[in-house]
Amino acid sequence: MTQHFRATSGGRINRRKAINFTFNGQSYIGYEGDTLASALLANGVHLLGRSFKYHRPRGIVAAGAEEPNSMVQLGEGATTEPNIRATQISLYEGLTASSVNVWPNVEFDISAINGLFAKIMTAGFYNKTFMWPRSLWMKLYEPVIRRAAGWGRAPTTSDPDIYDHMHLHVEVMVVGGGPAGLMAALAAGRSCARVLLVDEQSEFGGSLLSTKRQIGGKDETAWIADMVAELEAMPDVTLLRRSTTFGYYDHNYLCVLEQKTDHLPAAERKGKVRQRVWHVRAGQVVLATGAHERPLVFADNDRPGIMLAGAVQTYVNRYGVLPGKKMVLFTNNDAAYEAAIDLQAAGGDVVAIIDCRHEVSGELVDAARALDIEILAGYAITGTSGGKRVESVEVRKIQKGAKVYTSAARSIDCDLVAMSGGWSPVVHLFSQSQGQLHYDEAKACFLPGTPRQVQQVAGALAGQFSLKDCLAGGYKAGADAARATGFTPKRKPAAPEIDEPDAGEIEPFWVVPGSRPIGEGMAKHFVDLQNDTTAADIELAVREGFESVEHIKRYTLTGFGTDQGKTSNINALAILSGILEKPIPKIGTTTFRPPYTPVSYGALAGRNLGDWSDPVRVTSIHDWHVNNGALFENVGQWKRPWYFPKAGETMQEALNRECLAVRNGVGVLDASTLGKIDIRGPDAAEFLNRIYTNAWLKLGVGRVRYGLMCHEDGMVFDDGTTARLADDRFLMTTTTGGAAGVLDWLEEYLQTEWTDLKVYCTSVTEQWATVSIAGPKAGAVLKKLAPEMDISHENFPFLSFKEGTVAGLKARVFRISFTGELTYEINVPWTCGQALWEAVMAAGAEFDITPYGTESMHILRAEKGFIIVGQETDGTTTPQDLGMDWIVSKVKPDFIGKRSFTRTDTARKDRKQLVGLLTDKPDDVLPEGAQLVFDPHAPKPMPMAGHVTSSYYSATLGRSIALALVKGGHDRKRQKIFAPLEGKTVTAEIVDPVFYDKEGERLNG
């Protein structure tokens, strides 16, 4: 194929570098610098897709982010991407793309049959039907609706590309690299402020890329190059191209999507970061986001070949493409005339300019006349024809304020309709930053009002529509921004001489009637091209009582497409204003929400995937566990060994082996993950006395005590042992998951409530690796490792600790027990953990020392009836519920949580209380989480008595055991209780929660 619609010269494309690409299976050639849209237009391809509801043929409307129609499926396989606008795809060698949501193809799309039912498929259609018979909704109606859903397809495999994030702080961030933005960046940059300039295009210049201008004696290309060169030479100025500022959040926090490789051929992308999200905190923000041209709403304004006048100008001037050879321009303003003039200059033919204003005059009008272009003032397009491309327009003389135009129709043949309904400043980011908008009658657009954040606006966004005003406004905004952040701008340079035509006047014209009232006949006046919302839909919505603009949007889906209504929102608003006969400012504006344009999930996730999705914490003995076949359990962010299966062992076999080793010989556990907090100061004991439910003042130095912590509501939230290292010094341990929360909570009380207490808390969790050896042979192992330590029961009793040397390492050894067996917990510096572990394994070898994991630990402690916070408790459990009254001081006047114990519900006698359960059949292991009832025959909803919190097969006892919370359980010992499971009901007896060694005789080995 050849590029029949490529102008013979001009454009910012590289004609020496041809690029091959494929669209809908057909091969084409474009040039470097093209977008997919410009290259397709150069090849005469206008039909890119179908609309959502009626599947009408659709083509390219715009040349940038505001494009409502031309979404394609880009690429294939693992890197395919749905719904990318052809206008935003830089052409690269080997690009493949296809139309979305068409079947079998875009030329012949079966679903176009929907068009026949257009009269029925009005706004609100779904709400009013598909209700009978009820059973068919899920079986028939919804599946059919769902099949029609969506545009493109997600890939079916994971994404091979890399994404990441950057964080940047600058004094001045400039959004938009058009003339105003460039000037703003220059002014701020020259002041030496740190500046970030961001633009979504592949090159800076904004509107200057689409127009021909002389600035200070240079053409626009030279002027842009000079500006960029000066900015690039500044060390603290960052320039981001192909980068869209998509979100403007609180406190001048903005997010930018930089597309780093999407314009490269596949082979050059490998190993590179594909997209990067920049998180920017800016002292001042200069918004210079420009303006979008508005379409005109007229009968059948959706045919391929009908596009925005500014887009025509862009295709002609930037890409050297003639989007058509016979163009009709339809406008309500002078500025759009430039598109006609430029097309004609590039070799196209402008057959007529239809201007809906009755009086037209001015520099641009004169220039068009000078080119012998016919100007029909006071006319409008009232219809179009053509199948997959516009072929002619129907033109009528218009009467001001008329609901229909009855004048004679004239048909004009054409292959391109350029339209311009005026300009809407791109207020999206300004709105996102909570700034209020105001409507400017003269300019017929919404402009930024008072900002809520520290920012400036400049250029077309600020209503500065001439280049001269843009340059001046941009410079001022940049200088003001720099000054506000403490920098001194250089003296303002003299304004350059600029050659530009006078933009002239605009006369708003929101909807163009045809020969029949809107909504009658077959003609459709599209407002939102992507969602097929028509002016008639808006009228219907109002008729049905929807008057708020938000209701209208939601009822008709205006602005809910992937373009988020960039070209349709203001037209919809104005049409609504006309119907309600209320001025536009009284209608309100719609809300602009992030993102400005869609952002891939991959970019938003950045590198926070897989192993990076959440920090992984490991102990210093982790490698040993891995090398010895441990399976791991996630506990908070920690990886803890779950159990250590040997070859061929089932999980239960491994657990049995591990548990029996502890009961009969010796086992070893990595307990390094417990939180450890050094608590020091003259008031440390008093502090613990207030924090824990039990008494701490009299604990002797060298002794250890177990404690429970409650929140003020009386509910248990953490537990652990605390050792008194010195009169004024304690070492507290917390649960693995609770460490950070407990430390914050301790600091909260010290810093905000009890500021008179002299206590310091220091986290030492990772200062100490902890190896726990448990079992009747634990003493023998320790003796070998610490021959000099007196570990006799008299001199090293339960709940005490000793400092000394273990395996040649300086260590602290605690005699505490979570298994009920003789246990030594040995603390050595974190970095010596593995050395200690290996020494323990070597010393224990003769006793067949067995490493065990969290699961065996849970079984062993359950045999002893010890709780695990978070398993036996769920935020609704008091110490008394757990049968742990013994640890709640009756003497202390106050401690955290005490007052709550006497509330009427908390003091109830029939609260759920911790008990043991023995199933009638010893082999039945109740599922953890089984619900318990007293009457298994009660009808549903069945009154429930509690639930199983822990349940295991105990190899020690040769049967199952369970812990449960049961209503009034403490007084129900020996009663039967039932667990109605799916398919069977298990009967159990309520027993004491201590199943093994009730007298605690095994503690001493």
Next chain:
Amino acid sequence: MVKYSIFTIARNALTGHKNWPKQWRSPEPKATYDVIIIGGGGHGLATAYYLAKEHGVRNIAVLEKGWLGGGNTARNTTIVRSNYLWDESAAIYEKSLQLWEGLSQDINYNVMLSQRGVLNLAHSLGDVREGVRRVNANRLNGVDAEWLDAEGVKDFCPIINISKSARHPVLGATLQRRGGVARHDSVAWGYARAADALGVDIIQNCEVTGIKREGGKVTGVETTRGDIAAKKIGVVAAGHSSVIAEMAGIRLPVTSHPLQALVSEPIKPVIDCVVMSGAVHVYVSQSDKGELVMGAGIDSFNSYAQRGSFHVIEHQLGACLELFPIFSRVRMMRTWGGIVDTCPDASPILSGTSVEGLYFNCGWGTGGFKATPGSGWCFAHTLANDAPHPLNTPFSLARFESGALIDEHGAAGVAH
């Protein structure tokens, strides 16, 4: 009320759709009503509807400061389910789900309830324990619930990643097949239309600025459209409950937070159920338009702004891609925020107050949308009888004094 059906649509098509009546009137406020509902969202409109329909109260005004359905009704992720842990929660949400199941027919407005199943994923042994506990509790409470292991999850939702080497692997899930999604706007509009047909005055753009009281009883409200008298006032103002409470001189145990959500661009259907993961904060379903609808966790700080911090969303998408690697090249199209008022126990308040005639329905936190019909039904009962229905008796303000909280925090039941 004109009955909606395909036949009515066809008939109207013949006349160019020029004869559709308004779905609800826009009446001027009267001087006096029997009951005033403050808040024209789903819950408020449902309350008015059931008051009129079930209790015969006809002289009702719903006062809405903006546009009806414009609060959290318009801003949620549309998930409907009833698989809550505690008996009290399960009962009220199950009542709600039962009302959902006949709602389109009841109010003659298709709310597009799509019961395609809700998975709540478990990622740790603790999650599994909680999930199994909830399934068992649900079953005994008459709420449909199943436990699926990881393979079962994959069968039910094939695109989910159940790799054991994932940072937070999927170990299983609870499944409620009757759970699903509904069309959020339609719920407000449908209730509004049905309530209006029963004579309820829905008054939009009418902001309440004061609660009038005499001798410890309410006598009416001051509004931006004048004073309106009523002996009973039901406040259903979601995020703004505290603001109204302050007008009446009472305090509530609620705080308001932003809750963010997002949708992707519409893509061809890839996921045919609702997947929720409380542990990694992912809530996904796909709308009938093809958008992936996703909710995030609440922002930690108090706020009345309908926006939150972006890192909450970025964090959520990282977790999302762990579960659904094929979403990486799908693009986020729109984000938004609502204001939820949350109670210390993550359960709602439907209760009278120390001011006679003043009732509050609030504190639904992130779980409000699914409760809409049940909440309205119970609150209507409470307003009509000046006494709570057994279903909402546990959700009184008194529980904060007695300590009888209904703590859904631990049970992953808090999320959406």
Next chain:
Amino acid sequence: MAKNSPWITPAAAIARDFPAGLTELSPRAQVNLRGILDESSFMTAVKTATGIDLPITPNKVATGKDHKALWLSPDEWLLIGEGEADALVHRLENALTGQHVAINDVSANRTIFELSGPHGHHVLMKSSEFDFHPRVFAPGDCVQTLIAKSQAIVEQVGEDAFHIYVRSSFSRYVGAWLAEALAEYGAPA
């Protein structure tokens, strides 16, 4: 000394894969010190024990002959020196007897990475929300912030060199993250 002889650095297993610009430092003596700034005897005693005037300006580092002190909070500093911490702890304990202080040997509590070279800044920009620009953060500055979602102390030790102190249990994760963040810039041979 015996105490640390079998010392295995927490990131040892991955450190051999680090690209140029990233290393795990050999162990340093690290002592966490808390005390009341207002009590002049405290400052004097610390000066006696360490030769350092503790930094009282937030996020500054004071450097003495054998040690340096990093400001961590209004009543907390991290003292760093070569070798074992015991001697330093003893000197501090002796000098501060009778005062309300907390002195903790935390030498093993944190792993120290050194990030250096032309891309150190970029890696920090990828990994942290803190502003490490030379105008804001310079040699002699330190900061407690998040690096790759993990709490860390970052100290600038030279024009292009940073020390990153992370909790030892996070060191594998953070080390691997930093290595990967550097990878984009290619490993100079």
Next chain:
Amino acid sequence: MLNIDCPWCGKRHETEFRYGGEAHIARPEDPAMLDDTDWAAFLFMRKNTKGYFAERWLHSHGCRRWFNVIRHTVTHEIVGAYKMGEKPPKLPKPAGGAK
């Protein structure tokens, strides 16, 4: 992403902090003397101000200090931060639009 002014460390991103809810709630001197209503008020009743609000933050990943902030709960404007025990800054006059 709020930019929160830690009174010691200066402005840092919100992710370094933990939220602490309403400020200036003192734990009762003698909880035993309170009836259930007053105790419930201490436990659960919090101001939920729409407007300028005094709240607590903890610089949990920085200097680990708790401090107070005055922040507007609609605009999220931060008027100032102050240390525990210090007097709050003067509130600005309610600005237009920020009800």
